[in-house]
Amino acid sequence: MIQPPDTTVPHVVQPNFHVGFDSITKQIEKRLLKRGFQFNIMVVGQSGLGKTTLVNSLFASHLAATSGRVNPKEKLISTPKIKVVSHTIEENGVHLKINIIDTPGYGDQINNEGCWDPIHKYIKEQHVLYLLQELNAQRKPHISDTRVHCVLFFIQPNGHGLKPIDITVLKKLSEIANVVPVIAKSDSMTIAEREVFKIILQKEFAYYQLCLYPNNLEDYDEEEHHVNARIRQIIPFAIVGSEKLINVDGKQIRGRKTRCGIIDIEDEAHCEFPHLRNFLISTRLQDLIETTALIHYEKFRFSRLIALKENSSSQSGSNTNGSSTASQHQKQHRQLVTAGAAPMVSSINNGTLSKHLVQINNTIPAADTPHYPQGI
Ligand SMILES: Nc1nc2c(ncn2[C@@H]2O[C@H](COP(=O)(O)OP(=O)(O)OP(=O)(O)O)[C@@H](O)[C@H]2O)c(=O)[nH]1
Numbered sequence: 001m002i003q004p005p006d007t008t009v010p011h012v013v014q015p016n017f018h019v020g021f022d023s024i025t026k027q028i029e030k031r032l033l034k035r036g037f038q039f040n041i042m043v044v045g046q047s048g049l050g051k052t053t054l055v056n057s058l059f060a061s062h063l064a065a066t067s068g069r070v071n072p073k074e075k076l077i078s079t080p081k082i083k084v085v086s087h088t089i090e091e092n093g094v095h096l097k098i099n100i101i102d103t104p105g106y107g108d109q110i111n112n113e114g115c116w117d118p119i120h121k122y123i124k125e126q127h128v129l130y131l132l133q134e135l136n137a138q139r140k141p142h143i144s145d146t147r148v149h150c151v152l153f154f155i156q157p158n159g160h161g162l163k164p165i166d167i168t169v170l171k172k173l174s175e176i177a178n179v180v181p182v183i184a185k186s187d188s189m190t191i192a193e194r195e196v197f198k199i200i201l202q203k204e205f206a207y208y209q210l211c212l213y214p215n216n217l218e219d220y221d222e223e224e225h226h227v228n229a230r231i232r233q234i235i236p237f238a239i240v241g242s243e244k245l246i247n248v249d250g251k252q253i254r255g256r257k258t259r260c261g262i263i264d265i266e267d268e269a270h271c272e273f274p275h276l277r278n279f280l281i282s283t284r285l286q287d288l289i290e291t292t293a294l295i296h297y298e299k300f301r302f303s304r305l306i307a308l309k310e311n312s313s314s315q316s317g318s319n320t321n322g323s324s325t326a327s328q329h330q331k332q333h334r335q336l337v338t339a340g341a342a343p344m345v346s347s348i349n350n351g352t353l354s355k356h357l358v359q360i361n362n363t364i365p366a367a368d369t370p371h372y373p374q375g376i
C-alpha cells in the first residue's frame, strides 16, 4: 500500500525578498483567457411558454424560430426537437462560448407519461460523453464540455401553482442538473399577483423538497450561504421575452407592444428579465459551471464507476483465467452508457460522497490501464 508523503506545513513562511510566485494568478488568468469559457444552458417547459423567444432575447439575436404569429393564417412554429445553438460572446478580451439548448414543449398530449424523457436523456448523455473522454487512454489536454450547466425551467403564469407534470419534471431534472425556475410570460400578471405567485411557488418548492439551484456545498463559508439564501428569495424570476424592436420616442427598445402600452423587457420596473440575464452571465456563471461538475457530474461519475467496478469483480469471479472477453468489454461499455443502469447515489451527501470517491479512486484501477473496455 503506497502511503502519501507527510506534507503538513507547520506554519506560513514569509520569504525575505520577493520570490515572484504571487504572479500565479496572472499566469492562470492568461491561460484561461486563451482557452476561453464554455457555458451550456437549456430551456425546458410546457408548450408555448416562450422558451425559444427567451433564447433569442437572452443574446439579442434571432437564433431559433418561434411560434410568434401576427396573422392567424401563419403556420404555428413549435420547436420540434432538441436544438443546440452556439454563440461566442467577447467582452474585454474574454471569450465566452454559449451553447443554448432549446427543447420542444411538453404537456400537450393526452398521455404525458415520460414526455420529459428526451430532455432527461440528453442531459445524462452529456455526462456520459464527458466521462468517456476522461476515461480515454489518450486524453486530450482539454476535455470539451457539453454538460448542461443550467436548466431554465418555465412555469405557466396561472397564479395557482405548479402542475403535477411540472413537479415530476422538476424532481427528475434537479437530480441531474442545476435547475433555475422562471415564471414565463409574467406580463400577464399584475406586480402584486406576481409577488403572491412567487411566494406560492417558493412554498411548493420547499413542500415537494425540490433541490433547485443554488445548492449548498459543505465547504461554503457563511457569506456564500447568505448569498444563496438571498438568491432563493428572488427565484423564480418573473420574466418577459421578446425579440421585437419597438421605436419609442426615436429610441429602439426590445419589448412587447400591447393595447395598454409597451413592455420594455430591459426595464427592471417591467419584469425581471435583466435580473435573470445578470444572474446567469455576470454573477453566477462560474458557480453554475462549478456546481455542475462538483455535484451533478460527480454523482453520476460515482454511480457509473461503482457499477463498473461491481461488474468487473463479478466477472473476474466467474472468469477463472482473469482475462476479459470482447463481450464483457461491450457489456461494461453499455453499462457506462445506459442511463439508469447504475444505482443512483442521491441519498449520499457531499461529505460522504467525497469520502466514497477517495475510496473508489484507490480501489478502481487507473483510468488508462488496459483493464478498462476498449474504445471508452
Ligand atoms: N405575452 C407574452 N408572450 C410571449 C412571451 N414570450 C413569448 N411569447 C409569445 O408566445 C408564443 C410562443 O412563444 P415560443 O417562444 O415559440 O414558445 P415555446 O415555449 O418555444 O413553444 P414550443 O416550442 O412550442 O414549446 C409566441 O407568440 C411568442 O411571441 C412573453 O413573455 N409574454
Ligand SMILES: [Mg+2]
Pocket (backbone or CB within 6 Å): 051, 052, 053, 066, 078, 079, 102, 103, 104, 105
Ligand atoms: Mg420553442
